[in-house]
Amino acid sequence: xxxxxxxxxxxxxxxxxxxxxxxxxxxxxxAGYDVHWYQQTPGSAPKLLIYLTDNRPxxxxxxxxxxxxxxxxxxxxxxxxxxxxxxYYCQSYDSxxxxxxxxxxxxxxxx
Amino acid sequence: xxxxxxxxxxxKKPGASVKVTCKTSGYSFTNYAMQWVRQDPGQxxxxxxxxxxxxxxxxxxxxxxxxxxxTRDTSAxxxxxxxxxxxxxxxxxxxCARAAAGSYDEWGQGTLVxxxx
Numbered sequence: 656x657x658x659x660x661x662x663x664x665x666x667x668x669x670x671x672x673x674x675x676x677x678x679x680x681x682x683x684x685x686a687g688y689d690v691h692w693y694q695q696t697p698g699s700a701p702k703l704l705i706y707l708t709d710n711r712p713x714x715x716x717x718x719x720x721x722x723x724x725x726x727x728x729x730x731x732x733x734x735x736x737x738x739x740x741x742x743y744y745c746q747s748y749d750s751x752x753x754x755x756x757x758x759x760x761x762x763x764x765x766x
Numbered sequence: 767x768x769x770x771x772x773x774x775x776x777x778k779k780p781g782a783s784v785k786v787t788c789k790t791s792g793y794s795f796t797n798y799a800m801q802w803v804r805q806d807p808g809q810x811x812x813x814x815x816x817x818x819x820x821x822x823x824x825x826x827x828x829x830x831x832x833x834x835x836x837t838r839d840t841s842a843x844x845x846x847x848x849x850x851x852x853x854x855x856x857x858x859x860x861x862c863a864r865a866a867a868g869s870y871d872e873w874g875q876g877t878l879v880x881x882x883x
Binding site for chain 2: 693757
């Protein structure tokens with residue numbers, strides 16, 4: 656059971672927009688801690704996609720955007736491409752656990 | 767460019783210990799913290815702990831406290847993670863990841879640790 660809750664899977668057709676939610680509690684996202692997002696393809700390490708809730712590292716497409724409100728955060732992917740087919744994880748800090756916490760991961764299938 | 771290169775696959779017996787190496791290059795090792803994260807066969811990611819590359823101060827997840835030791839060698843720009851008293855539940859891919867502003871901006875390639883009798 657992961658501390659942050661993500662849907663196990665989402666899907667969309669090329670060109671569509673999808674969102675992936677990440678629900679936390681008052682000791683992590685709700686406490687104001689930033690949320691970060693990672694993309695992972697099979698056989699590879701996770702790659703930082705969004706940091707500090709809504710910032711993209713250099714080289715990450717502006718089709719990816721992050722949002723946060725209350726005790727949840729979202730990753731939006733617009734203009735879906737086949738290369739976006741991957742797992743996505745959210746991450747934050749939890750004050751009661753005194754450490755980083757992750758979501759369980761969401762498999763995005765581009766139909 | 768920044769690189770984090772981890773040691774190779776390990777197979778261990780229950781009760782044994784494993785030590786994973788993370789050799790870095792392309793940045794100032796002492797200016798960043800290094801985190802250790804593992805990914806279980808169900809693809810879940812789990813934070814284990816971190817070490818301040820400069821001071822050597824460590825912080826461990828409560829789940830692994832007492833079983834995990836993270837160290838570093840600044841002269842070799844290398845971090846290490848040792849996990850003891852292994853059980854089958856510790857079978858996972860172990861990653862080192864550079865910490866930046868609360869996120870992990872660079873990752874090693876991962877080290878598969880299999881615990882089996």
